[in-house]
Amino acid sequence: xxxxxxxxxxxxxxxxxxxxxxxxxxxxxxxxxxxxxxxxxxxxxxxxxxxxxxxxxxxxxxxxxxxxxxxxxxxxxxxxxxxxxxxxxxxxxxxxxxxxxxxxxxxxxxxxxxxxxxxxxxxxxxxxxxxxxxxxxxxxxxxxxxxxxxxxxxxxxxxxxxxxxxxxxxxxxxxxxxxxxxxxxxxxxxxxxxxxxxxxxxxxxxxxxxxxxxxxxxxxxxxxxxxxxxxxxxxxxxxxxxxxxxxxxxxxxxxxxxxxxxxxxxxxxxxxxxxxxxxxxxxxxxxxxxxxxxxxxxxxxxxxxxxxxxxxxxxxxxxxxxxxxxxxxxxxxxxxxxxxxxxxxxxxxxxxxxxxxxxxxxxxxxxxxxxxxxxxxxxxxxxxxxxxxxxxxxxxxxxxxxxxxxxxxxxxxxxxxxxxxxxxxxxxxxxxxxxxxxxxxxxxxxxxxxxxxxxxxxxxxxxxxxxxxxxxxxxxxxxxxxxxxxxxxxxxxxxxxxxx
Numbered sequence: 001x002x003x004x005x006x007x008x009x010x011x012x013x014x015x016x017x018x019x020x021x022x023x024x025x026x027x028x029x030x031x032x033x034x035x036x037x038x039x040x041x042x043x044x045x046x047x048x049x050x051x052x053x054x055x056x057x058x059x060x061x062x063x064x065x066x067x068x069x070x071x072x073x074x075x076x077x078x079x080x081x082x083x084x085x086x087x088x089x090x091x092x093x094x095x096x097x098x099x100x101x102x103x104x105x106x107x108x109x110x111x112x113x114x115x116x117x118x119x120x121x122x123x124x125x126x127x128x129x130x131x132x133x134x135x136x137x138x139x140x141x142x143x144x145x146x147x148x149x150x151x152x153x154x155x156x157x158x159x160x161x162x163x164x165x166x167x168x169x170x171x172x173x174x175x176x177x178x179x180x181x182x183x184x185x186x187x188x189x190x191x192x193x194x195x196x197x198x199x200x201x202x203x204x205x206x207x208x209x210x211x212x213x214x215x216x217x218x219x220x221x222x223x224x225x226x227x228x229x230x231x232x233x234x235x236x237x238x239x240x241x242x243x244x245x246x247x248x249x250x251x252x253x254x255x256x257x258x259x260x261x262x263x264x265x266x267x268x269x270x271x272x273x274x275x276x277x278x279x280x281x282x283x284x285x286x287x288x289x290x291x292x293x294x295x296x297x298x299x300x301x302x303x304x305x306x307x308x309x310x311x312x313x314x315x316x317x318x319x320x321x322x323x324x325x326x327x328x329x330x331x332x333x334x335x336x337x338x339x340x341x342x343x344x345x346x347x348x349x350x351x352x353x354x355x356x357x358x359x360x361x362x363x364x365x366x367x368x369x370x371x372x373x374x375x376x377x378x379x380x381x382x383x384x385x386x387x388x389x390x391x392x393x394x395x396x397x398x399x400x401x402x403x404x405x406x407x408x409x410x411x412x413x414x415x416x417x418x419x420x421x422x423x424x425x426x427x428x429x430x431x432x433x434x435x436x437x438x439x440x441x442x443x444x445x446x447x448x449x450x451x452x453x454x455x456x457x458x459x460x461x462x463x464x465x466x467x468x469x470x471x472x473x474x475x476x477x478x479x480x481x482x483x484x485x486x487x488x489x490x491x492x493x494x495x496x497x498x499x500x
Contacts, residue, residue, distance in 0.1 A: 010107060010108060010111060011111075013111070013115070014107070014108060014111030014112065014115075015111070016098075016107075016111075019094075019098065019111060019114050019115070022114075022115070022118070023091050023094050023114065023118060024091070026091075026118055026124065026345075026348065027087060027088070027090070027091045029348070029349065029352050030087045030090070030127055030128045030352065031080070031084075031087055032352075032356070033128050033352040033353075033355050033356055034079060034080050034083035034084070034086075034087050034128040035078070035079060035080035036079070036356040037079065037128070037355040037356050037369075037372055038079065038372045038373070038375050038376075039079060039082070039371075039372070039375075039403070039404065039407060040129065040371040040372060041371050041399075041400030041401070041403060041404060042129075042131055042400065042403075043082060043083070043129060043130045043131065043403075044400065044403030044404045044406070044407050045399045045400060045402070045403035045423075046064055046065065046068060046082070046130055046131065046132075046403075047068060047077075047082050047130075047403060047406075047407060048403060048406060048424070048427070049062070049064065049065035049068060049426065050065050050066075050067075050068025050069040050071070050072050050081075050082060051069075051072070051077070052065075052426040052427050053065050053066055053069045053426075054219065054425075054426035055215040055216065055218060055219040056215065056216050056218075056219025056220060056223070056227055057219075057227065057423075057425075057426065058223075058226050058227055058230060058420075058422045058423045058425065059132075059227065059230065059231075059423070060132040060172075060173060060174075060227070060231075061132070061170065061171045061172055061173065061174065061213075061216045061227070062171060062215070062216065062219075063132065063135040063136075063139075063168065063171045063172035063173075064130060064131060064132045064134065064135055064172065067085040067086065067089075067130070067134070067135060068081070068082050068085075068130055070085055071083065071084035071085050077410065082130045083128050083129070083130045085134075086127070086128060086129065086130050086134040087127065087128055089134055089135065089137075089138040090118075090123055090127040090134075090138075092138070093117075093137065093138050093141050093142070093315065094114050094117060094118060096141055096142045096145045097110075097113050097114060097117055097141060097145075097315050097318065097319065098110045098111070098113060098114050099145055099148075100113075100141075100144055100145040100148045100319065101113040101319050101322060101323075103145075103148040103149060103151070103152045104148050104151070104152070104281040104284070104285075104319075105281070105323060105326070106326070108326040109319070109322045109323050109326045109327075110322075111322075112321070112322030112325050112326055112337065113315075113318050113319045113321075113322040114318075115322075115337075115341045116257075116260050116263075116264075116317075116318035116321050116322055116337075116340070116341070117314065117315055117318040118344070118345075118348075119257055119260060119340060119341040119342075119343070119344025119345055119348075120255065120256050120257045120260060120314055120317075120318065120344060121254060121255045121256070121257055121344065121347060121348075122255040122256065122308075122311060122314050123314065124344050124345065124347065124348030124351075125347065125348055125351045125352070126255075126308075128352075128355075131308065132172055132173045133173065133308050133311040133312075135168075135169075135171075135172035135173075136169055136172040136173035136175065136176055136311065136312050137311050137312050137314065137315065138172075139165050139166070139168045139169035139172055139176065140169050140176055140179055140312040140315070141312075141315045142165045143162055143165035143166045143169060143179060144284070144288060144315070144316065146158050146161040146162045146165055147162055147183065147186075147284055147288070148281075148284065149161075150162065150196070151193070151280055151281060151284060156196060156199045156201040156202070157201055158201075159196060159199065159201040159202050159204070159205040160201055160204060160205050160208060161205075162183070162205050163204070163205025163206055163207070163208035163209040163212075164205075164208050164209070164212065166179055166180060166183070166205075166209045167208055167209035167210070167211065167212025167213050168212055169312075170209065170212065170213040170216070171212060171213060171215070171216060173312075174228075174231050174232070175292060175309065175312065176312065178291045178292035178295060179288060179292070179312070180209070181291035181292075182287050182288035182289060182290060182291050182292065183288060185287040185288075185290060185291065186280075186283055186284055186287040186288060187202075189283065189287060190275075190278070190280040190283045190284075190287070191278055191280075192278070192280045193280050193283075223422065223425060226422050239302065240301055240302065241301065241302065242301070244300045244301070244302075244303060244304045244305065245297070245300045245301055247300070247304065247305075248296065248297070248300035248304075248305040249300075251305070251307040251310075252310050255307060255310075255314070256314060256317050257340050257343065257344045258340075259336055259337075259339055259340030259343060260317075260318070260321050260337070260340040260341075260344070261317070261321075262336065263320075263321035263322075263324050263325055263333065263336065263337060263340070264317040264318070264320045264321040264324075266321075266324045266333075267319075267320035267321050267322070267323050267324030267325075268286070268320050270323070270324055270327070271285055271286055271320060271323060272286050275287065285316055285319060285320060288316070289313050289316050292310075292312070292313060293310075293313060296309060296310055321337070325337045351368075351369070354369060355369050355372060358373065358470050358471055360471065361373075361469070361470035361471030361472060361473035362473065364470075364473050364474070364475060365475055365476070367470075370470065370475050373468065373469070373470035373475060374467075374468035374469050374470055374475060375404055375408060375468070376408070377468075377469075378408075378466055378468050378478060379405070379408035379409065381464070381466050382394065382405070382408075382409075382440065382442060382466070382480060383409070383412070383413075385440060385463055385464060385480055386413055386440055389438055389440065389463070389482050390437065390438060391413065391437070391438050391439050391440045391482070392413070392414075392434050392436075392437035392438065392439055393413055393414045393415070393416055393434045393435075393437075393439040393440075394409060394413055394414070394415045394416070394439065394440050394441075394442055395416055395417075395418050395439050395440065395441045395442070395453075395483060395490075396415065396416070396417045396418070396441070396442055396443065397417065397418055397419050397441075397443060397447070397449045397452075398417070398443065398444070398447055399417060399420065399423055401442065401443065401444060401478075402415055402416075402417040405442060414430070414431075414434065416430055416434075416491075418453075418456070418490050418491055418492060419492045420492065421491055421492045421493065430491060432489050435486050435489060435490065437484075438482055438483065438484040439482070439483050439484070440463070440480055440481065440482060440483070441453060441460070441480070441481040441482075441483050442478060442479070442480050442481075443478065443479055444476055444477075444478055444479075445465065445476065445477040445478065445479050446476070448479050450462070450479070450481050453481070453483060453490070455487075456486055456487060456488070456490035457483040457484060457485060457486050457487070457490065458484070458485035458486070458487065459482070459483065459484045459485050460481050460482075460483050461481060461482050461483075462479065462480075462481050463480045463481060463482050464479075464480045465477050465478070465479055465480075466478045466479075466480060
């Protein structure tokens, strides 16, 4: 561990008092945006999870559902209720990151780490979105903090905390399994960490992680291992290709903030050299992210890596960049670091404001916030059609649109996705009496599945094409059909998992 500089010797922007104000200001901005911006498709879908908390779900483990449920209990079934814990976790995660860097290095590194994490595009812009990435980033980060406490204090009881936080991470997203692989690498490859292999706390920590994950295993057991089949069944599918590797690298660099990403890469090389020489603190950072990073690179040589997948790595990237800037004697890197922070904050402010009140619609679907736009207007038009046709329900065949319409019609008409019913195993069974009356089928025009509905309904009649727009610019058309007289209950069986 290096010498700890006194707070008064630190630049003003790296002192704890400034960092608290900095994070609090960004948190306030995110809360405002979270309360006033409409949902993206995935959030609207996960909102339904929060309304029906369960031990597991088809797509992911249940942590984000539990977070949403807690937020809804306090703030109601509102955008803020869905997103509240996500926003607060970002602020709390900054505190744990500061402590982790302070333990492993010093307060200079700690200060830069907090600035860099909050100036990353992923956290600064995407830090309001209620998706499974938010709890997975949080619990991965505090598991890393507990490991840093173990390394610094040499008290093996910290391994119990590591197991607990890693287990909660597994309840968030299956990718946290790679953290376990990284911890194992650290324990085996770092000479000073090998002492923990013989402690009972290590094995008890592993048992705690397994117990935390047990509800997810139980849910999968009851549902034909549906969630495991979905997530692990697509791992690195397809032949070898270089089509996606540059897209993956570009997305990581862009979401980390390009200027900060440069510093993180340089820091990774420096810390890697220290780890090779046996520095367990440097090895902790390198080895805990290595398995996941290796997998993502491997996957990108077969198929597309979604931009959000590497999210748990970003706190460590921020710490690596901070270490490089803090230990470099060249002022040019400090200037680059400050420019990166300023750039990240400016982008965060612009995008958060734009998410609530669009500055322009000219970018149309190329605007990353396009999923937020035009839904209240579409909902009003669908409601008029439903009233005119005497519709008893709204049918969909896509989970994202289903989530959006379910929020718009909450407490009014039931919104039912006819296919992929395993997604809604947590909800009560649909009342089949609904299908005795006409309903509306709504779909994005590009995903119109009305031809398939003709096999389920005697009558399928197109009613309208509804444009979804932002500032007069067309984003997409939605088609609306009236459906009636089903040949039988038009719902796909819940256990029809692997047919997809």
